[in-house]
Amino acid sequence: MEFSTLFNDLRSKFNEEVTSKLETWLDTLISMLPEMVMALLVLIVFYVIGKLVRQAVHKLLSKATMNKTVIDLLETIVGIMIISIGIFIALSVLNLDGAVTSLLAGAGIVGLALGFAFQDIASNFISGIILTLRHPFGIGDIIETNDIYGTVRKLNLRNTILQTPQGQIVYIPNKMVFENPLSNFTDERQRRIDLSCGVSYAEDLEQVRQLAIEAIEELENYDSDKDILFFFDEFGGSSINFKVCFWVNFRRNSDFLTPRSDAIMALKKKFDENDITIPFPIRTLDFGIRGGEKLDSMLKGTAPAEENGADS
The missing domain is CATH 3.30.70.100 (Alpha-Beta Plaits)
Structure with missing residues (x-):
């Protein structure tokens, strides 16, 4: 009997607690409904803006480069940046400034750690973008860089790929191509x-x-x-x-x-x-202790001594 009474009391308290929480959440949801609608509108507006900006970036970059990989990547980066700004503004509308601060701090720490860990990859990536935008060479051009001569076969976000006259494929990091002298032999034709x-x-x-x-x-x-x-x-x-x-x-x-x-x-x-001579290299050999003696004179000088030695 006592156990049944205790169980009923616990169930009653649990139901009251859950009901209280649900009522509190419902009240909060109703009170925040205008802010939530406003935050949703902000996200929709920034999504539309991001789509329009991506289209504009695509048209602009298509005039500067034919590298579809770089164009798609820069489009995506711009789109993510605009959506991220929209998310931060939406959180501010919902009075979640603390969450915004935490997200920014976390993003900064993560970005710093990734920057140190992948600085070579980042350098090659940025160099590849700059090379694509500045366009010092194109696919099919014959160039020489870092003492490597060959035809450009591809430029990706990490390497410049050359094919040498002997047929070998050489991968050169974009950072090395960007930082070192480059000769383009086909630019002037x-x-x-x-x-x-x-x-x-x-x-x-x-x-x-x-x-x-x-x-x-x-x-x-x-x-x-x-x-x-x-x-x-x-x-x-x-x-x-x-x-x-x-x-x-x-x-x-x-x-x-x-x-x-x-x-x-x-x-x-x-x-x-026309009897014009392209001469072979000429070498003069000197014999003797002091030099200046020719081989035939040396042989003549030694011949009598050899004969005398033979007679004795």
Whole structure:
């Protein structure tokens, strides 16, 4: 009997407590109904604004870059930022300023920790965005950076991907590409070939200059709108060295390699036809203790001594 009475009392108190809580929550809900409606409207408005801003960002970035990955990522970041602002304002409307402060503090701490943990990834990510917006090179361009020469195959948010003339695929972190010198060989669609050679000291240098220029002028794949440049460089060990320079239209590596090969063959042929010598390196060997003695004189000097030794 006592147990039944105790159980009934506990159930009654529980029901009263639950009913009291529900009534309190209902009263609070009714009192906060205008604020909740206002907060919901704020979220809807910011959602619409975020959608419109994302569309505007997409159009703007599409004019600056063709990298769809970067465009989609920046769109998403802008959209999340606008929605986040809407959420914070909605919480403020609901008088939940403490929750807003806690969220901001937590986001700052998390962002700081992630920044230290993934600073290399973040650097490559930001460098990739800057490279995409500044557009110093495009897909298919031939560039050289960090002592690596090749054709750009892809630019993602972490790496710049090149294919070397030998066919290897090289992944270069965007940070290294952004911070180091970069040469774009296809940006101007032209490239100069500097061809070095040497002739004998006995040759007529004026004739050499004329023949070299004529050899280049006979090529089919050089830019005739630009002058052919010819310079004598130095008095070499066995030749007088010169350099002949001419321009070619450049889209791919063969546009450079083929004219250079043709120029070497044309220059050699032109010099052979006119008895112009491209000398081999010459080396003079000195014999004897003090030097200055030739091999034949050394052999003559030692021959009698060997004969005397044989006779004895």
